[in-house]
Amino acid sequence: MTTDTTEKGLETLIVEAMTGTKPDPAQTDMGREPSALYGVTGWILGRWQDYDREYAVDLVQLTEFLKSTQPEVAESLDLENASPTRQKFLARLQGEVAKRGIIEVLRNGLKHGKYDIDLFYGTPTPGNTKAEERYALNRFSVTRQLRYSRGETQLALDLCLFINGLPVATFELKNSLTKQTVEDAVEQYKRDRDSRELLFQFGRCMVHFAVDDHEVKFCTQLNGKNSWFLPFNQGYNDGTGNPPNPAGIKTDYLWKKILTPQGLTDILENYAQVVEEKDEKTGKKKKVQIFPRYHQLDVVRKLLAHAEWHGAGMRYLVQHSAGSGKSNSIAWLAHQLISLKKDDKEIFDSIIVITDRRVLDKQIRDTIKQFAQVGSTVGHAERSGDLRKFIESGKKIIISTVQKFPFILDEIGNEHRGRKFAIIIDEAHSSQGGRTAAAMSEALSDSKDQKDPEDTINDALQKRMEARKMLPNASYFAFTATPKNKTLELFGEPYKDGDKIKHRPFHNYTMKQAIQEGFILDVLRYYTPVNSYYKLIKTVESDPEFDTKKAKKKLRKYVESHDYAIRLKAEIIVDHFQEQVIALNKIGGQARAMVVTNGIERAIQYYHAIRDYLLELNSPYKAIVAFSGEHEYGGVKVTEATLNGFPSSQIEDKIEEEPYRFLICADKFQTGYDEPLLHTMYVDKVLSGIKAVQTLSRLNRAHPKKHDVFVLDFMNDTDTIQDAFSDYYRTTVLSDETDPNKLHDLKSDLDSYQAYSPEQIEQFVELYLGGADRDKLDPILDVCVATYKDHLDEDEQVDFKSKAKAFSRTYGFLASILPYTNADWEKLSIFLNFLIPKLPAPREEDLSKGILEAIDMDSYRVEKQAVVNIQLPDSDSEIEPVPTEAGGFKPEPELDRLSNILKTFNDQFGNIRWTDSDRVHRLITEEIPARVAADVAYQNAKKNSDKQNAKIEHDKALARVMIALMKDDTQLFKLFSDNESFRRTLTDAIFERTYSQ
Numbered sequence: 001m002t003t004d005t006t007e008k009g010l011e012t013l014i015v016e017a018m019t020g021t022k023p024d025p026a027q028t029d030m031g032r033e034p035s036a037l038y039g040v041t042g043w044i045l046g047r048w049q050d051y052d053r054e055y056a057v058d059l060v061q062l063t064e065f066l067k068s069t070q071p072e073v074a075e076s077l078d079l080e081n082a083s084p085t086r087q088k089f090l091a092r093l094q095g096e097v098a099k100r101g102i103i104e105v106l107r108n109g110l111k112h113g114k115y116d117i118d119l120f121y122g123t124p125t126p127g128n129t130k131a132e133e134r135y136a137l138n139r140f141s142v143t144r145q146l147r148y149s150r151g152e153t154q155l156a157l158d159l160c161l162f163i164n165g166l167p168v169a170t171f172e173l174k175n176s177l178t179k180q181t182v183e184d185a186v187e188q189y190k191r192d193r194d195s196r197e198l199l200f201q202f203g204r205c206m207v208h209f210a211v212d213d214h215e216v217k218f219c220t221q222l223n224g225k226n227s228w229f230l231p232f233n234q235g236y237n238d239g240t241g242n243p244p245n246p247a248g249i250k251t252d253y254l255w256k257k258i259l260t261p262q263g264l265t266d267i268l269e270n271y272a273q274v275v276e277e278k279d280e281k282t283g284k285k286k287k288v289q290i291f292p293r294y295h296q297l298d299v300v301r302k303l304l305a306h307a308e309w310h311g312a313g314m315r316y317l318v319q320h321s322a323g324s325g326k327s328n329s330i331a332w333l334a335h336q337l338i339s340l341k342k343d344d345k346e347i348f349d350s351i352i353v354i355t356d357r358r359v360l361d362k363q364i365r366d367t368i369k370q371f372a373q374v375g376s377t378v379g380h381a382e383r384s385g386d387l388r389k390f391i392e393s394g395k396k397i398i399i400s401t402v403q404k405f406p407f408i409l410d411e412i413g414n415e416h417r418g419r420k421f422a423i424i425i426d427e428a429h430s431s432q433g434g435r436t437a438a439a440m441s442e443a444l445s446d447s448k449d450q451k452d453p454e455d456t457i458n459d460a461l462q463k464r465m466e467a468r469k470m471l472p473n474a475s476y477f478a479f480t481a482t483p484k485n486k487t488l489e490l491f492g493e494p495y496k497d498g499d500k501i502k503h504r505p506f507h508n509y510t511m512k513q514a515i516q517e518g519f520i521l522d523v524l525r526y527y528t529p530v531n532s533y534y535k536l537i538k539t540v541e542s543d544p545e546f547d548t549k550k551a552k553k554k555l556r557k558y559v560e561s562h563d564y565a566i567r568l569k570a571e572i573i574v575d576h577f578q579e580q581v582i583a584l585n586k587i588g589g590q591a592r593a594m595v596v597t598n599g600i601e602r603a604i605q606y607y608h609a610i611r612d613y614l615l616e617l618n619s620p621y622k623a624i625v626a627f628s629g630e631h632e633y634g635g636v637k638v639t640e641a642t643l644n645g646f647p648s649s650q651i652e653d654k655i656e657e658e659p660y661r662f663l664i665c666a667d668k669f670q671t672g673y674d675e676p677l678l679h680t681m682y683v684d685k686v687l688s689g690i691k692a693v694q695t696l697s698r699l700n701r702a703h704p705k706k707h708d709v710f711v712l713d714f715m716n717d718t719d720t721i722q723d724a725f726s727d728y729y730r731t732t733v734l735s736d737e738t739d740p741n742k743l744h745d746l747k748s749d750l751d752s753y754q755a756y757s758p759e760q761i762e763q764f765v766e767l768y769l770g771g772a773d774r775d776k777l778d779p780i781l782d783v784c785v786a787t788y789k790d791h792l793d794e795d796e797q798v799d800f801k802s803k804a805k806a807f808s809r810t811y812g813f814l815a816s817i818l819p820y821t822n823a824d825w826e827k828l829s830i831f832l833n834f835l836i837p838k839l840p841a842p843r844e845e846d847l848s849k850g851i852l853e854a855i856d857m858d859s860y861r862v863e864k865q866a867v868v869n870i871q872l873p874d875s876d877s878e879i880e881p882v883p884t885e886a887g888g889f890k891p892e893p894e895l896d897r898l899s900n901i902l903k904t905f906n907d908q909f910g911n912i913r914w915t916d917s918d919r920v921h922r923l924i925t926e927e928i929p930a931r932v933a934a935d936v937a938y939q940n941a942k943k944n945s946d947k948q949n950a951k952i953e954h955d956k957a958l959a960r961v962m963i964a965l966m967k968d969d970t971q972l973f974k975l976f977s978d979n980e981s982f983r984r985t986l987t988d989a990i991f992e993r994t995y996s997q
Contacts, residue, residue, distance in 0.1 A: 014171075020043075045144075055090040103274060120268075169207050169209060170209065171208075195223055210229060274288065319480060322694070334364055352399075378396075391419070488732065490817060592679060597684050611623055621660070652675070683716065732876070755784055755791075761827050938953045
């Protein structure tokens with residue numbers, strides 16, 4: 001007998017693995033009790049004949065479950081007979097599933113008449129014999145070739161999974177050996193599986209799987225051609241797909257590991273859920289069903305298993321790509337850490353989540369709402385004393401922000417220091433500074449021997465040093481897409497590689513895999529740099545000297561923030577968005593754009609320029625500006641709210657609504673902002689490193705109608721962006737640990753300058769730890785500052801201050817992870833933290849001052865370069881440990897004449913590519929309209945007559961201006977005189993621009 005390599009053969013393989021039997025097709029159709037088909041894995045082989053298409057239930061399995069668990073209910077409902085009583089119950093059951101969804105109905109059962117009917121028994125707690133017996137009575141069944149349709153009775157589904165007769169998952173199978181793939185299965189769902197059929201309606205099943213022998217995809221809501229299928233693969237080589245499986249086909253993990261009765265129970269109880277989201281088009285709320293992605297399920301299960309085995313006191317780093325669902329992973333982890341036990345004791349007393357994202361707070365609440373009362377479980381610590389209050393009132397999950405966390409921790413009473421904590425850190429690259437760690441440690445540490453007020457200074461010093469350590473009574477779960485070197489060394493897994501100790505994440509889901517699987521989009525695929533070309537001229541007769549380096553920085557900032565440059569770039573932005581985004585119906589016509597600027601002033605400039613140009617075009621769209629605080633612009637104090645016309649808190653909601661399409665940002669919404677409708681980004685800010693990755697990654701969020709994204713960059717080149725993303729495309733590894741001996745070296749160098757004495761440090765620390773008044777501390781510091789100023793030259797001052805900062809920074813980090821303490825380092829750290837702010841910076845004369853008053857911009861243009869698909873290296877990236885080097889010297893200014901500075905600048909940015917067309921462009925867009933607008937006769941016509949007469953006077957004024965230009969611009973005048981089309985276009989454009997002024 002040859003091997004069955006058909007699709008039917010794959011179906012048989014799956015059913016055999018699940019039921020542990022070799023089913024006889026004749027017996028599955030008739031003549032054999034399903035109870036005799038229990039598999040060794042806990043699955044029963046069902047029969048399609050037992051499926052009631054009117055109510056979408058397997059009547060035999062449901063009846064058997066109720067008879068064995070609730071016999072009185074089963075007898076009352078008369079389930080074995082086609083009676084009105086049974087029909088009434090089935091109608092009630094169908095209505096509840098339609099209203100509440102299968103997940104909630106299985107979890108919480110059904111009220112029918114006088115009965116509270118259980119439809120599923122959850123995971124028993126260890127030692128609860130009765131619960132174990134009830135759980136064993138659940139009936140997990142798999143049915144082949146399920147004939148599901150009420151109308152077309154021969155239509156059959158490859159596989160359907162049931163729990164106690166209620167369908168929870170469907171399968172469409174394909175086989176690559178017969179030249180069909182998972183994509184064909186997806187198309188079959190979209191094309192042939194009518195979402196109006198009862199089995200395929202929203203909430204009726206938890207999930208629908210498209211499966212072949214290489215890959216798995218899933219969907220939680222079938223909606224015809226708009227059904228959104230996402231991969232459910234393990235990943236291979238940090239990318240998509242699945243690894244070779246020496247024990248079987250690549251995708252058998254799905255039924256052998258994920259969809260076991262225990263695994264499916266776990267998903268039903270702890271992951272699958274229905275939440276409400278706002279519909280982007282209508283603004284109305286809609287229900288969305290969530291099923292965990294493979295990497296989310298994998299990381300949470302592995303973290304829970306490790307924490308259960310090792311208890312509190314561990315550190316975990318999770319590197320999951322931006323946009324890959326970290327919020328849900330954190331919410332599911334937080335919920336399940338609550339009840340994690342070892343030897344029948346809870347491992348953690350409280351779960352503290354540190355985040356700055358409102359969306360995470362909502363997702364945690366939505367998750368908890370599925371399983372318990374949110375009010376009694378979750379607290380948001382926003383003020384001093386909240387944390388203590390929540391712990392005392394029994395709240396298990398406490399959410400706080402990075403900024404408030406250290407201050408809140410100070411309020412925890414001593415009685416809580418012996419408790420066990422799980423600390424979940426969202427976006428860990430920015431959440432774990434030295435002072436935050438020290439405050440956290442001191443507040444939560446297991447300090448059983450509390451000192452009395454008579455502590456000696458050495459005792460107080462030792463207490464401070466111990467407080468800096470990572471807590472032995474807390475486990476840290478740090479999530480980030482872009483781990484810094486500090487993050488890797490604090491939370492990563494150490495491993496030996498030769499003579500080095502490297503650190504890697506506990507779990508990763510790479511940017512590479514997320515892009516290849518379509519969970520996020522590749523923001524570098526259509527990256528377009530824009531080069532600026534400009535020419536500056538001297539406006540003074542003399543030729544003064546300036547510092548060339550500083551002068552060039554000022555000149556670049558001057559030209560890029562010049563009103564003309566901003567206006568030109570704003571026109572490019574709007575035109576591109578209208579022609580390449582709106583006109584091409586990106587994201588089904590819902591696409592939004594973000595404009596990234598380098599500061600508040602520039603953001604407000606862009607807001608006005610884009611707003612004005614949109615008005616000129618009679619565009620229906622509007623812009624929103626986002627910046628922090630109050631800013632003076634044009635002599636007036638403005639805020640986001642005064643410019644936008646609505647409160648700052650509404651920005652995230654408003655950008656999803658019409659007519660808002662442009663979000664103009666100054667250092668806001670560039671990290672942690674999750675908006676799937678963002679399609680295009682316009683960058684006018686220098687970006688590098690993590691900032692570049694975080695900023696551009698705002699575009700990567702997936703949406704069913706989002707197939708590409710676009711970046712137009714006025715300031716950065718492709719090499720810089722490529723370097724930034726390369727560190728985070730695959731797994732990020734720390735190349736070596738920070739060398740603590742560097743602290744010895746830095747301290748030795750600082751001591752050698754003799755800006756302070758050992759006695760001064762001892763005296764200062766003793767006073768400070770003893771609680772002395774400030775007027776006892778300042779005299780010691782002021783003497784040291786005087787020594788620094790009087791006895792060190794400028795280069796020595798620069799070197800000393802630089803090394804002092806390096807020592808404080810490095811010690812603040814190393815003190816939390818070193819296995820030992822060093823009192824001398826701690827004392828010097830305390831002393832330097834107060835001394836450094838008092839050290840004056842070397843006086844430095846600005847030798848570029850006045851250059852902007854001596855120049856003007858003659859020409860400016862921008863030129864889009866070719867679209868680039870930036871390729872990233874396909875290998876793990878190693879980043880260097882925390883830098884400990886310091887030192888420096890005061891650079892000597894390089895002076896040069898203004899004429900030479902401008903020549904060098906123009907050669908670099910302008911003259912090489914400049915042509916006459918740019919000067920003509922400026923004439924047409926600026927000078928000619930300005931002269932026409934200033935014409936007295938035209939001004940009077942606008943004031944005192946109608947638009948038609950104003951147009952007559954405008955045309956006369958334009959003719960006068962063009963005649964005046966004839967001497968200098970013969971070619972332009974000739975074109976205006978001889979080319980009627982050009983003359984009409986130019987005339988209309990200038991009239992439209994000047995009439996509204």
